[in-house]
Amino acid sequence: MNQSIRDEFEDRASVLKALAHPTRLFIVEELSDGERCVHELTEKIGADMSTVSKHLSVLKSVGIVGTEKRGAEVYYSLRMGCVLDFFDCIEAVIRGGDDSSCPPGRSSCG
Amino acid sequence: MNQSIRDEFEDRASVLKALAHPTRLFIVEELSDGERCVHELTEKIGADMSTVSKHLSVLKSVGIVGTEKRGAEVYYSLRMGCVLDFFDCIEAVIRGGDDSSCPPGRSSCG
DNA sequence: GCAATACTTGGCGAATTTACCAAATGACCA
DNA sequence: TGGTCATTTGGTAAATTCGCCAAGTATTGC
Numbered sequence: 074m075n076q077s078i079r080d081e082f083e084d085r086a087s088v089l090k091a092l093a094h095p096t097r098l099f100i101v102e103e104l105s106d107g108e109r110c111v112h113e114l115t116e117k118i119g120a121d122m123s124t125v126s127k128h129l130s131v132l133k134s135v136g137i138v139g140t141e142k143r144g145a146e147v148y149y150s151l152r153m154g155c156v157l158d159f160f161d162c163i164e165a166v167i168r169g170g171d172d173s174s175c176p177p178g179r180s181s182c183g
Numbered sequence: 184m185n186q187s188i189r190d191e192f193e194d195r196a197s198v199l200k201a202l203a204h205p206t207r208l209f210i211v212e213e214l215s216d217g218e219r220c221v222h223e224l225t226e227k228i229g230a231d232m233s234t235v236s237k238h239l240s241v242l243k244s245v246g247i248v249g250t251e252k253r254g255a256e257v258y259y260s261l262r263m264g265c266v267l268d269f270f271d272c273i274e275a276v277i278r279g280g281d282d283s284s285c286p287p288g289r290s291s292c293g
Numbered sequence: 294g295c296a297a298t299a300c301t302t303g304g305c306g307a308a309t310t311t312a313c314c315a316a317a318t319g320a321c322c323a
Numbered sequence: 324t325g326g327t328c329a330t331t332t333g334g335t336a337a338a339t340t341c342g343c344c345a346a347g348t349a350t351t352g353c
Contacts, residue, residue, distance in 0.1 A: 074206075074209060074227060074229055079205060082205035082206070082208045082209050083205045084277050085205070085208050085270070085277070086202075086203050086204050086205045086207075086208055088273045088276045088277060089199055089202050089208070089269075089273070092196075092199050092203075093196050093199035093200040093202075093203040095189060095192035095193045095195070095196045096184075096192070097196075098192045098196055098199075099184060099188075099192050117184060118184050119184055135276060136276050136277075136279050137276060153275065153276050155271075155276075156272060158268065159199070159269055159272070160195070161265075162263065162266060162268060162269070163195050163198045163199070165263065165265060166198045166245060166246050166263050166265075167194050167195070167198060167246075
């Protein structure tokens with residue numbers, strides 16, 4: 074693996090890393106229903122607002138979500154809805170499906 | 184977020200965590216072309232074999248890859264090919280596409 | 294201006310991850 | 324049986340992540 078290949082996979086991994094946290098996945102699912110401000114998300118998640126804000130900034134830094142400030146509130150919304158497509162495959166992995174239910178090669182999963 | 188909801192998202196996150204490393208993404212892509220033994224992967228990756236072996240065990244522990252021992256070699260293969268579907272969306276996120284190229288709601292990405 | 298609300302940022306300790314080396318296991322062959 | 328190749332596991336230091344608290348910025352309303 075040379076450096077440019079490594080960089081390429083590093084970039085890809087950073088997108089997955091941004092998603093690879095239960096709170097951030099919860100946020101993504103929540104935002105699939107529409108925009109939410111930090112305060113709303115904080116209530117649903119039940120953590121410190123600073124913690125939620127940091128999770129949001131991780132998602133924003135890779136471009137998965139975007140923000141719009143309205144008054145004192147900052148509304149977050151999903152910018153890359155395609156990440157929702159991951160969920161079905163993830164469920165399949167958790168259920169422990171095998172090749173037959175999820176063959177290699179750009180197939181859909183579920 | 185109550186405990187059972189948290190557990191659910193924890194499980195989902197663990198699948199993404201397994202993928203969220205450049206070396207492991209490289210392995211997945213490599214295996215999309217067919218099975219490989221640890222030795223082959225180690226050469227292509229250029230890290231210590233023990234490091235590669237540990238990455239493989241992470242992927243195996245969540246069920247993304249499976250193994251078959253033949254002689255002294257252990258061949259790894261992709262068990263959940265659906266994870267390859269993530270790549271297009273990930274590329275779109277990296278390219279910084281916006282809503283129009285990747286609208287919310289179970290759409291395909293690319 | 295002041296206080297309150299909404300949010301972000303800095304900082305710190307705790308927990309997790311990562312990569313290497315060394316050592317152990319298992320299979321194959323002379 | 325001894326040696327070698329293939330792989331896994333244990334251990335450890337360095338780096339990263341995580342969550343809370345404290346403090347700072349911005350907006351609203353009195």
